[in-house]
Amino acid sequence: MSTLGCHLCDVAAEILIHHMDPARFVVDVVDIAEDDALMEKYAVRIPVLVDEVSGRELGWPFDQAQLGEFIAGLPADMGE
Template structure:
């Protein structure tokens, strides 16, 4: 990587197993061409369940700490990618 090129934002998708809305969020990410992100399944984690239980799917920009709750589209995703980049 070129040292003058800023690193791409690190995204984390908080989701559940067998979650239709999470599947839709994954489709938005794929359609927008997001190359890499982490998936965190909140099932069974008391802390994550308390924080994200009724909100999933939630996409978080780890560089800025900004979180994007569902529903989101490519336009809102682009705004999240620009925040804190």
């Protein structure tokens, strides 16, 4: 979850770019400004990673170690 002009989202994107395997995972950037329900839920929490399968969330702030733990907890067939 993100929105235009979110500098923390840019920082989170850099962490994702450097630490997620693009051959295994697809990251869709969802702009919360385009959906009132998402805006209400995430406006003060972005950036937030959301696993569409399990619903698990990883909210900011997170680092590469926390991202690794989040990825390790994803269902085994994610991205395969």
